[in-house]
Amino acid sequence: MNESTKIIVVGTGTGAPLADQARAAVAGAGLVVGGRRHLAAAPVPDTAERVTLGPLAPALEAIARHLEKGGAGPVVVLASGDPGFFGIVRALAERFGGARLDVRPGVSSVAAACARAGLPWDDAVVVSAHGRALRTAVNVCRAHPKVAVLTGPGAGPAELGAALADGPDGRVLVVARALGDPDAERFERVSPTEAAARDWGEAVNVVLCLDPARALGPVRTVAGPRTGPAGGWALPEDAFAHRDSMITKAEVRALALARLGPRLGELVWDVGAGSGSVAVECARFGTAVVAVEKTADGVGRIRANAAAHGVDVHVVHGVAPEALAGLADDPDAVFVGGGGADLPDVAAACARRARRTVVVALAALDRVPAARAALTGAGLDVDGVLLQSSRLAPLPGDVTRLAAANPVFLLWGVRPPATAEGVAL
Template sequence: MITVIGFDGGPLPEPARAALASATLVAGGRRHLDAAEVPHAAERIVLGALDALYAALPSHENVCVIASGDPGFFGIVRQLREYGLEINVLPAPSSVATAFAAIGLSWDDAIVVSAHGRELRPVANVCRAFPKVAVLTGPGAGARELGAELPDRTFVVAQRLGHPDQRIETLSSHAAAHAEFADPHVLLCLDESRLTSERGWIAGFGGVPGTWALPESDFAHRASMITKSEVRALALSRLAPRPGRLVWDIGAGSGSVGVECARFGAAVVAVERDAESCDRIRANAATHGVAVEVVTADAALALDRLPQPDAVFVGGGGVDVIAACAATRAATVVVALAAIERVPEAISLLTKSDRAVDGVLLQSSRLSALPGDAHRFAAANPVFLLWGERR
């Protein structure tokens, strides 16, 4: 039997002390082994890779593994179970719970992500999309690196939680990009303009929205200059928005595509050159309770300074814009066109960027009332929807 002990820097409870006292092998991080009351006769293994622990297990009956906080929360429990070991877990409060408690903030509505040993981009995208995010950091993927990636956010950086030299700092994401922090630390990334006191019933991300491809009436727009719901439905299926992904909405107009992507949990950057339209995008995002970063600029001049996307929707812009979007690392680029003359050129640009290209002509007719309780189907303007997927 292996006993996994959660350690938060304070005195261990009696069951943990009893398990540790009888252990003949104790494994953990160096700071955990130094802080806990490890029997003098017990073999010690400083954990890095788990190979040394697995190799030593056959020689011992009573084994303890010491880990930070709750070992079942982004911790070692999963790895030990996957190896087929029988374990008994004695958890302490997780570092995330301890960090939120330190600033007196509830966290049932927080998203929790781990950057430890993982790519930073998806973590940054979750921080863009959600107002309350806890990040379990690692070397090279902490508050400093995330501060350089993110727009204005409030960072709470909790270092050495539970230890006598515990330190909790509150600073802007921009200030964090130029600061130094002890590893590992817990980062709380807050968009204070969107924090709410509303009580929910499900923890973290609530999942996909109940409806999508919303009617045009759900968005403020100018003179019907909006991507119609039928087109949006297919575009969303190709863009595949979800937490951890970043979507560009280029030539965003009302921002309806970007807002819908944000409702699925994606981070969104909308680029639109008309200042009045940008105000509408912000208003539409606020109405639907999502974050959309709005860039007021000509897309041809702005794209090279945006964070790299995972998917792109091009609703407006010329040949140069389509070419620039096709050249990004995005897995999928979706282009909506009204003029048939632009279709061959768009296909060529997507193909030249080593993308597999497909598309449809969307022609829809909507039910429309006539006098005398009669109805007809009124044809909407056709739209060409192309998509190029990175090979």
């Protein structure tokens, strides 16, 4: 490939000076694109055209014009950290093709922040809030013990702290600012409440959200969040503490989980949670979970079950639907159990706020029409099934019979695509 048609992408690291090879590339460039501080620090020749990065589209057009006219010297793009990690490499590869790029990465801000904290980051979940919805980052922080949040305007430490102030106990925010700048670098540990009360300025690179007790996880084979719950899902009832068999049975839970579709970055409510078996199973998928339970002993069981399975579940002691008014964040999905006379009203309240789906479990035939009407009345497309299962049970003489479980109706309502709100990961 002709040198003048190449795009050399140089990651400047976290304040480290450009390597000799990168300086040579800049010195021979025909067009240099970068942020104001990057251009000021680089040996850009007087003969080269300069484009200061602001909005991305004008910079891409300038690169395209340079390539079309075959200008003297290659294009050099200066970027912070590792430009292939939530950086400009994606946009350049989409527009000009990866074969044209010569990428020379620096140290990413996430790697640098974790190094300053003395932590490995192969088990960290990294989420970008730069130009994206903050709720995804908040939900990931609620569900995972080590999260690196790439910040942006309106999505910095203060906003993150405010959203997490009533989140899991013990979370610490580590705010890394001006990484690599020997005069301005700051690395501070604060509580979410303290972060919310501060004005952090514009130099924040990344925020680590840590559960200090679990921040140093076990040795991993695959980096990032776990891809699914260890040991499968729809766990047996004896995997949970419960009262008098008052627990959503494994067969029902399996279909409920399939319809809820819990995933990383989302929020699930388990309303009328009982033992919290559905809440815990959703949390094992990496979802942020709020469990609403009216009994004090039920609240204790949910917390004990969450701790036993090593997940975070935020438990609210209250009676639905009234207790739902105190939940500020709308859920992506809701599971409604409990089966009381007020279940249709609870289902309706949940359906009005659910972004994606509501699943309702009912044992009483008489309440199915009202629950279905509650979901359809909120604009959801409704379907359902009667689940009847029989389990193998031993008989004397080393033989086996089928023991029938109580039948359960499972209804689910899905928000139509035209009105559903997606979550960008």
